[in-house]
Amino acid sequence: MISKWQADDTRPVLRFSPYAWAKLLYFRDKGRTEIGGFGITETNDLLYITDFITVKQNVTSISVSFDDNAVADFFEAQVDFGRKPQQFARIWCHTHPGDSPEPSLTDEDTFKRVFGHCDWAVMFVLAQDDSAYARLSFNTGPKAQIMLPVRVDYSKEFNGTELPIWEKDFKENIQPIVFTTAAAGLDKSKQLSLLQLYVVSKNG
Template identity: 60%
Template sequence: MKNCIQKKPMLRFSPTAWAKLLFMRDMTHNEVGGFGITKPDDLLFVTDFALVKQKVTSISVSFDDEAISGFFEDQVAAGRKPHEFARHWIHTHPGASPEPSLTDERTFERVFGSSDWAVMAIIAQDGNIYARLRFNTGPGGEVKIPVYVDYDCEFAGSDTDLWIQQYKANVFVDEILKDKSEKLILNDKPLADLPPLKSSGSFSLLTSDDLIAEVDKMDPVERQLFIDELAVRSDFWEQEDEVLYG
């Protein structure tokens, strides 16, 4: 087996971590977020996608502060250093655009701005992906990096039963848009009995009238944030970001 450590800056996923990320993305029409877990000697190689308790909508992810603290404590107790579990912020976008929204950019700056380095990775419903590496030491800087699924490294198999349990325990739809934006309500049925997922090119989270009604209910600040989100999350986004497979 070849040495899995790459010199070229590239965000790499184990097949298991990649499968889990896609699985979580396809459970819902809302966003889902988590942290990438890496090896201590290969910090751009994600071996697991870890969820924490969060509230989600079709345009946002909000992590529970207490859950993040608990996650960090558990990771330290497992013998990991912060750069192995708290440097990769990974989340999904419904639709075709993986481009960071204004909210994403503000969150990345607020949460990871004091870290020596960090990665923001976003995968859209149709498979387009965005990844950016930021350095906050020295003069600082940031660069978009390619994404690679590495089949040459050892990896475990999928565990969909466990992944469903993790999803149910951590992902909660924000009550404001719950009835409109939730795609799949999980129950105790096995995966094979769950309703089929809609294709990414055909779903509509809200009708036009529903959307206008929801926007009218928002306060001015929330309404502007929502409009800003729509400006960068168009389903007509056409740029392709390729995921490489090894």
């Protein structure tokens, strides 16, 4: 379960601002499918997520498929905001509609294929019962995998909820599809192709 951030806790922790956490919960609970997006962080605190941003995607109860053009627009907008790739293209967040946050084999394949060329990356999964999974991967030098506790950090100022904006984003970006044999092909192993190219060419 998620706990509050304690100021004297020095372990590596993936932290969410209350705003980012509330937004993630809103998107998770709005439908009955998986939802995918990116964690946005501060320049000097890359494990502190201040926002959760989705892009246009096709979703089912077991899959997320991002629209390449939407990913490109997202990257361009983030660069225009003055952010670097490690602030917006290193933490992959998605939800599971069931009660298990454990990554699927497809999750693992996607994380390795898309983010394996980054110097570091985080896979975060949030289940319906608020159980969470977070793993930090170092892919250069002595490679390592570190499990991260997940907490909501109330120690900093944060914005209030923006439900009308979140609802608009949900309607525009989240496209549920009827699960069929053909739809099963829209899994995460086929997604994020443009992201893969971006993080390789802009690694840093």
